[in-house]
Amino acid sequence: MPQSRVLGVSSVVSPTFIAATMKHLSLCVLLALASPLSASPAISADAGTTAPPTAVPPWNVNAPPGERSTVQLDVRSGTWMSVDVSPDGKTLLFDLLGDLYTLPIGGGEAKPLTHSMAWEMQARFSPDGKRMVYVSDAGGGDNLWIANADGSQAKALTTEDYQLLNNPAWSPQGDTVIARKHLVGTRSLGSGEIWAFHTGGGKGVQLNEKPNWQKDLGEPAYSPDGRYVYYSRDTTPGKSFTYNKDSNKQIFEIFRLDTQTGDVEALVSGPGGAVRPTPSPDGKYLAFVRRVRNQSTLFLKDLKTGREFAAWAHLERDLQEAWSVHGVYPSMAWLPGSREMVLWAQGKIWRVDPFKHTGIEIPFHIQDTRDVRKAVRFETAVAPDQFQVQQLRWMQVLPQGNRVVYSALGYLFAQNVSGGVAKRLTTRNDAFEFYPSLSRDGKALVFVTWNDKDQGSVRTLDLTTGKETVLTDGPGKYLQPRFSPDGKTVVYVKATGGYLTAPWNAMETGVYTVAAAGGSAPVRIAKDGDAPQFGNRNDVVFVTRQGEKEEVDLFSKLVKIDLADQGRETEIAKSEFVSEFLVSPDGKWLAFTERFHSYVTPLVQSSKPISVGSKMTALPVKQLDVNAAEWLHWAADSSKLYYGLGHQLFSAELKHAFDFVPGAPQELPKPAETGLPIGFVQTADKPSGTIAITGARVVTMRGDEVIANG
Template sequence: MLRFLAAALAFAAGATCAAGGTRAGAADETDQWNVNAPPGEHQEIPLDVTEGTWMSLDVSPDGERIVFDLLGDLYQIPIEGGDAVSLTSGLAWDMQPRFSPDGAHIAFTSDRTGGDNVWIMNADGSAPRQVTREDFRLLNNAAWHPDGDFLAARKHYTTRRSLGTGEIWLYSTSGGDGVQLVERPDPAFQKELGEPAFSPDGRHLYYTRNSTPGNVFIYHQDSNQEVFQIRRAALATGEDEALVTGPGGAVRPTPSPDGRLLAFVGRDREGDSFDTALFVMDLESGRERILYRDLDRDMQETWAVQGVYPNFAWTPDSASIVFWAGGGLHRVDVDSGSVSAVPFRVQDTRAAVKPPRFSVDVAPDQVASRMPRFARVAPDGDSVVFEAFGRLWVRGLPDGEPRRLTRDREDAFELFPAFSQDGDRIVFVRWTDAGLGHLHVVDADGGRSRRVTDQPGHYRQPRFSPDGDTLVFERASGGYLTALEWSLAPGVYRMPASGGAMVRLTDGGRNPHVAADGKRIYLTADGPGGEQHAHELISIDLNGADRRVHATSNYASRIEVAPGGRWIAFRENYHVYVMPMPPGGKLDLTRDAGSVPLARATTAGGEFLSWV
């Protein structure tokens, strides 16, 4: 039987892997989640507002109506303003409405089936139907092709960062998987790309892209320089060119119906404020001018998955633009620059689920640990060591009373414990913010620990070699939440367990652990880049040479080889999985893998996995 530890709890994987072919199923999903009807006590909250936040809008092709989003629902008003008519309702989040070229339909983004997809409904809000059916690469910012048969939308892609970038895909209004129009500049690209808009003749696609150097997103982007640019792609030839560039950036391209002008959002480059402003560009001469200077701040410096600024729209005669700013809707005349308010009033309700309330003792005499970490079972299976409240504890199995492992002074955290193979010693990291970290070794029976490292550092995941003579460990870099000092040589190291010189084996990698024969070290390394094979399980010899790749994974956050080398465990999307480790070849570690049998070892998720 295979056993795991996750958050100090043992999970039995059973004989599923040995049986051959049986794969772990998902939890019982007989009760399907309904976004608009979640469990719990519902209440209706009255809504009566004349202002809104971050509202996307569109103007009907006949120029008579405005459709807009507000707090996750869609509404319609006359072009001159007035009381809003509700088009959608419910707990689902609906946004970014766009009229079809004939005005008969409205495309919009909705999460009513669990994730953002493109939907179409009649212009009166009736007969909504789903166009795209993505359950992972979610979509937003739908834009109609002038023929009314296709929609372009931004499709979301992640790399090694949580938010990521986009591509522009084209979808038939009848459905289908779509066709790629604009590809990411690189599989490792982490920056924003989106906000599609077609030219009135249907020959070109406008879109925005973060144009700062490199693939890696950074938070301190300088908006005094160019962060975003508007690009134009020719649909027939695929030719792609930068159209609006320069300091202050350019986003949310919106061509006029007559095709002469391009409205967009950028920073005011004429003064020293660099405030967000509404611009128009003459597409023949390239001349730009500011129409309106008091827009709300755009999102150029940060991630903007749903768009850098809300949608705005031209009137059909190309004479004026309707937009949102400062909580209200406005209309600006393109020739004169005169601005008028478009008043609206939304009288509606919002459904809300009452949150559960619990009585909490804010000052109890005793506090239960809710997150024991780094659990490791002794080789003889009689005890477990784990961390809670910053200290290491040992507990006899199956139901012994926890006791403190060390008698060290109380001003340090004790982290990342690991037993020696004979069960006599435990190595761990001792950390203080002032003194940084050191590796310590303590008898498994407890007592005062002994420091074995000479230099402080950002140490993680120490392990004994099978013979107990060597320690392998990570040495990471600081500088984010911890001090930057002692960060110059990160990587995987080895050193004598009794203390002595450290030998650097790699300049990267994490979670090193020694093979049963003591001749090789397994560790997780970054893959060649991008989303595919983002992580690799590799092994090296004790000198850091003879690198071999044993497995790859897009999403595994922890990979661990069993002590005997016959099994491999990994964590993906909070669950722990196990599969046999073949003597050769390269495994694809994923919960959907079919190359070898796979079993899920957790029921409600797992963390801090280790083999017993």
């Protein structure tokens, strides 16, 4: 993933990634503000009259908008620096704060090779020393670039826009570069594969396969004869990345791929793991990093005898326990002669003799500048006396179309769609109220309650009298209740507990029906399923079932349960990405949600399930929203759909979606950009009085000052 694009990832990432993020922080803020999300439309009468979009110029990483300023650099140390050495052993090549530098092998003033807003890193000299390959996001994402050794004539070798690249390494012949390609499934910091790219061009050749979608693989390096490719891989059990792994055991191993036979062998294993394989130029040794207790240590492996020994114990901590998209340790290099190495540790560059276990600092000095952009900030009130309630959940519009019911702040409210005062539908304060759903005639509401002590129940509410009726026969975790067309039956889900809720009262989970009048025992009609609903029949229930064959091979299907035929099940529709199906009250249409957008298509009876999705071709399909849609639900007469986004309510008529629907205008309008604002203003819950915490030991921020009894 391009460093200049990703912020706020809730995972541990490399210092390089963090530094790159900070370099581009102000740019990201400006970009977000330059491309705001529209507020998403509602039941507005002027739908389709939105202004034409303003043309947005192509984004240029090196020419961002905003107020420019320059920061002076005067540094003699750096963080997470990749280091290489020229073939003649006279010049070092390294990265610092997103630019590339050269340095005499004896140290001194560093010479900049790049100087731009783009983030450049992990540079490596070509075997003849005339060129270098490095990683840059100048094109919008991390790709491989090749330039002359002095930084001139830079040109992108790869142009990936999703499966981004890092950790390049030259083949001994200098005509090929291998690198790690980043692959993601359901988690952004995924796994890797090794790919080879000819310097003459092309999309690359895959050398190996990712272990799965979450265990990392990378840090490739050629053997001096070009036959083998070394790389590191997370070999901990399972397919999911986990934190808090024990580095005293084995997390990473180093593997060796034979490019002639395709054979792969685990070459370096054992306690402390093994990362950053770096073969010596004479082919006799493999340098690598291993954790010894809490200390990352440089090791050597004799490739003839197999002997492994500690060479230098002063490295920085590697990233074996964390995500390591850009490598588990910064790249290092052997000097010609295969007796010494150059590497980064403790903020410095070191010349290490791994056979004598000694290291000498190579001093460097950088006087340079960095361009930054001023961050855009808006004044935000902290702890205001009142706030606008914007999270309105499970919006339901009454059949007359003039009122809407929803859950907000954990309770049920009703409000005119034209605005006005939102009024609570109940007076309880001992339980939250979720999943409201209206009967087809709009006279009753079914919902669930929840509190942590008594757990939940399914209830109906007569909207005329205010009378509540409990339908369930005991506490549990109840979800998604819906009325049958005649209002006499309610279907709901009984779910398991765990995670944040107690596991008790979770026996016999599944999909249930119960009489809406109460007084009868619920009946389980299926052991699994979500979002149960009725179409045009009282004896047919539809449920959604979802799963995955593997991390990125998902499936979702709509299943019909015929209550009049001993619960016989028939798969009606299937999809890869649909998260919600919604059958119209007349049974003729199918609405669905895919990746937060809402769609509708005719529901055709078929002996085989219909493949449904935003790009389906078997039947006409129409997207209903502009930005996103939640709480999708049908009007009682199946003529339109309603949905919400934040505190806005939207509607979409079928005749405005398809030209074959009776009453459709000659030119179909576009979906509305803005909806009807509903919701209400709530007084903030602020504490009153004063609480004093006494007798505490207070560590202040004033030097080493400690107040013993504060």
